[in-house]
Amino acid sequence: MQPKMRPIDGHGMYVHGFSLCRKQRGVLMQCSNRATLRNSRQAFTLIELLVVLAVIGILIAILLPAVQAARASARRTLCTNNMKQLGLAVLNYYDVYQRFPIFGFEQTGWTCVILPFIEADAIYSTTSKRVGSDSGPWVATPVSGFMCPDHPNTSGQSNSTIYADFGTRGLTNYLGVAGRRVTERYSPAGDTGILGAWVNNNTGVALGMIGDGVSNTLLMGERPPGPSDTGDWGWWAGRNDWDIIMYSTVVLTDAPPSLISGYKGCKYPAVYSAGRLENPCDQDHFWSLHAGGGNWTMTDGSVHFIPYNVSPAVIDQLVTRDQGEVVVQTW
16 A cells, blocks of 8 residues: 655655655645755765855954954953052052152062062061072962963972072063163162162162153163073062162173173173063163063053064153153053
8 A cells, every 4th residue: 555645745745655745736846855865965065065065164263353352352351460560569658658668689589578568478488588589499489470470480489590590480581671771780879770789778769759751751661581590580689680670771881790791692782672582682771572562560550561563762861859850651
């Protein structure tokens, strides 16, 4: 007995056994095996597959740069927040002592003495707080607020093979602004910046000494610590080195021989400009891991992104506290 044809819709489609059939004006036009029809609907041709893959590739090419840019922007924002918190810590230190921290001659260094103001009292309690004392168990301790999130070294620590006696050290990405040139520290007035050396008879800068205004004077900037032996700079430093401070312009004849003897061939003067982690010459100037410029904290605690195309002469004016310069901030 032949199976009867059962209608399944109002458009001439019938089920006949295991086949799907179409009738037009009462005449059977075509029958197809339902399994075959189902399989044919699920299959893709090679051309269709290639088109889909091409569309996916185009979407990835369009979206990936946007995602990467969003992530870079987020990291830069976190870096800005770090510098904001450090700036506020310095200002809180000032409220207590009525002086800005001095660079490493009366204590371990500005990065050390502000630890209680960034909720790092436990680390601060382990430091010696003595002049030039930069060896001890605390030097290996990383402080997250001192490292830019853009830095590939997420541990905040580095091992030195040149300075084997130091061993593991905690790093800093942020340096205090000491002034224009290192030679100024040997003048009667000392460094011309806020966090320099030998300032005010080695007692530190008071607000009354900032004639250029706190919103017009740089407090700290960025210089990423490089790979081991090319600038693994520590937050704990207190000796007469550049782990925690920097000048806006470094001239070859200004730098102590111990700092430059291993890096022959560097171009001077070294000024604020783009740099590379693997280039030891870039330890001699402010720069950042952000595209196009770097973050700077002003003495009023505000943070500004200053592009590299700003003239070095303008940076020289911004790092001094009482030279009478009038700087129009256009960035």
